[in-house]
Structures are given as C-alpha cells and as structure tokens.
Amino acid sequence: MALICYHASHEQFSPSELLQYAIRAEGAGFDGIHSSDHFHPWSKRQGHSGYSFSWIAAAMQATTVPFSMVCAPGQRYHPALVAQAIATLDELFPGRINVELGSGEALNECITGEGWPSKTDRNERLRICAQIIRQLLAGEEVTHRGMINVEKAKLYTLPKSKPLLLCAAISAETAQWAASWADGLLTTNEAAQPALLKKIAAFRNGGGNGKPVYVQFAFSYARDRHSAEQGAFDQWRSNILPKEKLAGLRQVEEFDAAAEAVSLQEVLDAIPVFTSMDHLMEEVNKLKSTGVERIVLHNICRPHHEFLEDFASFNKRKDSLR
Numbered sequence: 001m002a003l004i005c006y007h008a009s010h011e012q013f014s015p016s017e018l019l020q021y022a023i024r025a026e027g028a029g030f031d032g033i034h035s036s037d038h039f040h041p042w043s044k045r046q047g048h049s050g051y052s053f054s055w056i057a058a059a060m061q062a063t064t065v066p067f068s069m070v071c072a073p074g075q076r077y078h079p080a081l082v083a084q085a086i087a088t089l090d091e092l093f094p095g096r097i098n099v100e101l102g103s104g105e106a107l108n109e110c111i112t113g114e115g116w117p118s119k120t121d122r123n124e125r126l127r128i129c130a131q132i133i134r135q136l137l138a139g140e141e142v143t144h145r146g147m148i149n150v151e152k153a154k155l156y157t158l159p160k161s162k163p164l165l166l167c168a169a170i171s172a173e174t175a176q177w178a179a180s181w182a183d184g185l186l187t188t189n190e191a192a193q194p195a196l197l198k199k200i201a202a203f204r205n206g207g208g209n210g211k212p213v214y215v216q217f218a219f220s221y222a223r224d225r226h227s228a229e230q231g232a233f234d235q236w237r238s239n240i241l242p243k244e245k246l247a248g249l250r251q252v253e254e255f256d257a258a259a260e261a262v263s264l265q266e267v268l269d270a271i272p273v274f275t276s277m278d279h280l281m282e283e284v285n286k287l288k289s290t291g292v293e294r295i296v297l298h299n300i301c302r303p304h305h306e307f308l309e310d311f312a313s314f315n316k317r318k319d320s321l322r
C-alpha cells in the first residue's frame with residue numbers, strides 16, 4: 001500500500017505555522033511528510049521561504065512519521081554539506097529521512113552569483129553531487145575536482161541507516177536518465193494519467209526496476225468551490241507556466257510579471273479543484289493503482305486547517321466502516 005504523505009510547502013507558510021500543520025497532519029492520519037526546499041517563493045503572494053533542513057529537524061522531533069525532502073546540490077548547497085545534514089538527521093531519527101535530489105531552479109540557486117548552467121550541465125552536476133553524497137554517507141574520504149570541488153572531506157557522524165537518494169524529475173527523459181544512479185524517483189502527477197505512467201515506465205526501463213517511485217499530486221482543496229478556485233488562482237498561477245520557462249527565471253518579481261496574463265480558466269485547466277474529500281481520495285486511489293510507494297498530497301489552497309480536519313474526518317469514517 002502506498003504511503004499518503006502531506007506536502008509541507010515552505011513557499012506558502014512560515015516555519016512555525018508549517019510545523020503545526022505537520023503535527024496535525026500526523027494526527028489526521030497522514031503516513032509521512034514531504035518538504036519543499038526554496039530560498040525564494042514563486043510569488044510574493046506566497047510570501048515565505050523557510051530553511052528546510054532546520055525545519056525538518058524540528059518537525060521530525062515533533063512527530064514520528066517518515067520524511068522526505070527535495071534538495072538541489074551543486075550551487076546553493078555544496079554536496080558535502082548536504083551529506084552532513086542528511087547524516088545528522090538520520091543519526092537523530094534513524095530510517096525516517098529520504099532525500100530527492102534535483103537539478104534546481106534559477107529562482108533559488110542563482111543567489112550565489114554564479115551563472116545558470118544548461119540543463120545538460122545541471123544534470124551532470126547533479127549526478128556528480130549524488131555520487132559525492134553517497135560516498136560521504138558511506139564513511140569514505142572524498143576528493144573530487146571538476147564541476148564540483150571537494151578536498152579530503154570525511155563525515156565522522158554517519159547515518160545509522162541508509163537514507164535513499166532519489167531523483168526529482170518532471171519529464172520522462174530525466175526519469176530515464178536518473179534510473180542509472182538514483183535510489184528512486186519523485187515525479188509529479190499529470191492531468192492525463194498516461195503521462196505519469198510514461199514517466200514511471202521510462203524510469204523502470206532505464207534501470208529503475210525494483211526502486212521506489214513517489215508521486216506529488218498538486219490540487220486546490222477548500223470546502224466551497226469559489227474559495228478553491230480563487231485559492232488556486234492566487235497561489236499557483238505563476239507555477240503553471242511552461243517548466244522550461246520557470247526553470248530560468250531568477251527573481252520573484254519575474255514570476256509575478258510572467259503570470260500577469262494568466263487567466264483563472266487557465267489555472268483551472270491545469271490545477272484540479274476539490275471541495276469533497278471523497279472526490280479527492282477517488283483520485284488518490286487512481287494513483288495507488290499505479291503501484292507507487294508514496295503519494296504526496298499538496299493542497300495549494302491556504303486553509304490547511306480545514307483540509308487537515310476533513311482528511312481526519314474521512315479517515316475516521318473509513319475506519320468505522322471496516
């Protein structure tokens with residue numbers, strides 16, 4: 001059975017508010033927590049960008065469920081420091097942390113003042129970073145020269161278990177490429193399920209057979225349709241632009257400017273809207289049928305207290321019928 005995980009969106013909520021949501025998510029019946037990792041939000045309307053590694057440590061202390069998080073090593077994060085953070089979290093909370101490594105977005109990574117590499121170069125940098133992180137987590141001393149420089153790095157506090165290093169990929173091509181080095185795949189759900197199945201198949205065919213697949217499902221949930229629709233438009237219209245364009249924008253203001261012409265209907269065509277937990281879970285059950293290991297539910301609409309209350313009520317009702 002797939003684990004149903006709550007998505008903690010650092011772009012949309014302050015760390016303290018998000019911590020309370022994580023605690024409530026466990027109480028509502030979520031099987032795990034998944035964390036985003038941003039330096040900037042996608043829009044001023046979202047308005048937050050807490051430091052995910054700090055937040056995860058607090059959230060894991062306050063809960064008992066497994067966690068995963070997106071992380072883009074190579075520019076904003078040196079891979080040796082990523083390995084140190086992962087090792088520390090797993091030493092504190094053995095077996096509860098996995099990390100999905102991605103090639104990143106200019107919005108977050110260009111704060112270093114460095115140029116923005118091509119997608120091909122970012123992928124190669126990611127593969128190298130994953131290798132370095134994996135070696136360090138195994139206790140090896142690492143020296144590397146090239147796209148990433150490491151000089152005699154060695155972790156003395158090692159993880160107690162073996163955290164998975166998955167790849168975050170949104171295209172079938174990247175999923176297939178990632179299968180050769182990643183321990184698993186995180187990808188996004190598509191409006192047409194065949195597109196999701198194509199990505200999963202590409203990962204399997206590239207060498208990912210037997211490796212876990214996580215799927216993130218973004219939607220807008222509120223108790224009335226107007227709130228759900230307006231919430232999607234307010235929070236997520238910057239995010240429905242073509243992925244190729246999103247990856248190269250560097251400033252929050254650029255995202256907001258690029259989304260000025262996006263209409264409400266365009267958002268609703270791209271983002272599923274739900275006002276009933278029963279209907280939402282019908283879609284989740286379709287995702288379960290794909291055989292994925294985790295389904296990450298990301299409600300982009302702000303009233304998460306209502307979302308978590310309704311999720312808890314759904315679970316109680318389901319349990320009472322068993």
